[in-house]
Amino acid sequence: MTNKADKGACLNKASFTDSDWTNWKWQFSNRVRSLNGLAGLLGVPVDSLSSWEDVLHVYPVAISPYYLSLFDCADESDPLRRQCFPDPREIHFSLGGVDDPLEEERDMPVPGLIHRYSDRCLAIVTATCAVYCRHCNRKRLWKENVKFSQRRFQTMVDYIARTPELREVIISGGDPLTLSDEKLDWILGSLRAIKHVEVLRIGTRVPVTLPMRVTKELCALMKKYRPLWLNTQFNHPREITPDSARACEMLLESGIPVSNQSVLLKGINDDYETMKDLLYGLERISVRPYYLFQCDPVRGVDHFRTDIWVGMEMMEKLWHNISGLCLPRFVLDSPGGRGKIPFQPFSFLSDRKANLQTLF
Ligand code: SF4
Structure with a gap:
């Protein structure tokens, strides 16, 4: 299993130990779940993320530290970041789509x-x-x-x-x-x-x-x-x-x-x-x-x-x-x-x- 030294650029390595990292419960309870958390990752003021605030009211965010370690948070086009960071287009409902397209x-x-x-x-x-x-x-x-x-x-x-x-x-x-x-x-x-x-x-x-x-x-x-x-x-x-x-x-x-x-x-x-x-x-x-x-x-x-x-x-x-x-x-x-x-x-x-x- 990877250790602390291998972690991605946006994580604060001083805030956890190797045994935290390998513990799934630690990973789960330390998921980034808020606008404040995202701002902390990017090193920007929360106010600058107001377009995401509206998204989070509709669709919450959760990202495990492990998944965060796989990409550079500052790279907006990163294919892993795009899978988990909010995007204002999520609430442009005029773009189409329905909540339950498969009618489950x-x-x-x-x-x-x-x-x-x-x-x-x-x-x-x-x-x-x-x-x-x-x-x-x-x-x-x-x-x-x-x-x-x-x-x-x-x-x-x-x-x-x-x-x-x-x-x-x-x-x-x-x-x-x-x-x-x-x-x-x-x-x-x-x-x-x-x-x-x-x-x-x-x-x-x-x-x-x-x-x-x-x-x-x-x-x-x-x-x-x-x-x-x-x-x-x-x-x-x-x-x-x-x-x-x-x-x-x-x-x-x-x-x-x-x-x-x-x-x-x-x-x-x-x-x-x-x-x-x-x-x-x-x-x-x-x-x-x-x-x-x-x-x-x-x-x-x-x-x-x-x-x-x-x-x-x-x-x-x-x-x-x-x-x-x-x-x-x-x-x-x-x-x-x-x-x-x-x-x-x-x-x-x-x-x-x-x-x-x-x-x-
Ligand atoms: S695809 Fe949907 S259900 Fe599956 S892990 Fe991602 S968010 Fe959860």
């Missing part, structure tokens, strides 16, 4: 449980995250500030128990790995006790934003509930660090397969070289590139959205040039909750058709 709320038989596809469902167990990603497609939850509640989760468990076609449960949020080991043990144990639930899955960004959370104890706990799969979200090659690689390796050694679901983000990973480096990096740390999502039309996220053709052209070039093991499926989650639409490189298919015609 419509498919909730009980509060917090999305049951859209017959064989699986998704449980929102908390709205809290280690870092609030500005491109998040569930930003609406931050405003509601949904906290973990045993009673609320028990209602979900009761629904799952009386719905035998559900063979897989995705535990999501927010980020479920911001909960304590005790709560996670109870959540996973409650689901594992239901006979028809064969597979559990956790959606989490902590390997990327708070890798210290992946402790020996957490891995031992998760191992008890296999088959358990974990999906995370690396969006940029610089997020692959010795710490994040170590977290993924610990999970893999515990028998928890780790897959990645990136989001295509304008100016962050929407160019061939960056995406290639990200995919190569994931392969190197044995994380499977699973999906690349077209960014959803979420309110306050428009400045991150690219034209679908940007992704198509990039995927086509990747398809022709990199190993199939590194290739994610490029998909659009269709608005209105009509499911995922996969996009294949068209010219590849038309080339193939032409080739097949010469063969037969």
Whole structure:
């Protein structure tokens, strides 16, 4: 694990010890959560950040010291900074988008449980995250500030128990790995006790934003509930660090397969070289590139959205040039909750058709 000497330029290294740094609870409770905190990082007066104040009234900020250490806070164009620092465009609502473009709320038989596809469902167990990603497609939850509640989760468990076609449960949020080991043990144990639930899955960004959370104890706990799969979200090659690689390796050694679901983000990973480096990096740390999502039309996220053709052209070039093991499926989650639409490189298919015609 990295030590204090390796930390980024905007952190005050005198304010913590090496053992603080490696303690996920310290990292979590020392997240930057206010305008004052952001001003302190940038070394500017709070008054100079008034355009962010309005954003924070709508969409809160949270950034772990670890994630802050990965970039230069003063560089406005940094692809990691852009994922976590507020941007006035988030509240230019005339740019379009809706709070819930996938209409998840419509498919909730009980509060917090999305049951859209017959064989699986998704449980929102908390709205809290280690870092609030500005491109998040569930930003609406931050405003509601949904906290973990045993009673609320028990209602979900009761629904799952009386719905035998559900063979897989995705535990999501927010980020479920911001909960304590005790709560996670109870959540996973409650689901594992239901006979028809064969597979559990956790959606989490902590390997990327708070890798210290992946402790020996957490891995031992998760191992008890296999088959358990974990999906995370690396969006940029610089997020692959010795710490994040170590977290993924610990999970893999515990028998928890780790897959990645990136989001295509304008100016962050929407160019061939960056995406290639990200995919190569994931392969190197044995994380499977699973999906690349077209960014959803979420309110306050428009400045991150690219034209679908940007992704198509990039995927086509990747398809022709990199190993199939590194290739994610490029998909659009269709608005209105009509499911995922996969996009294949068209010219590849038309080339193939032409080739097949010469063969037969
Ligand atoms: S960790 Fe996931 S749920 Fe949380 S803000 Fe980021 S994308 Fe959204």
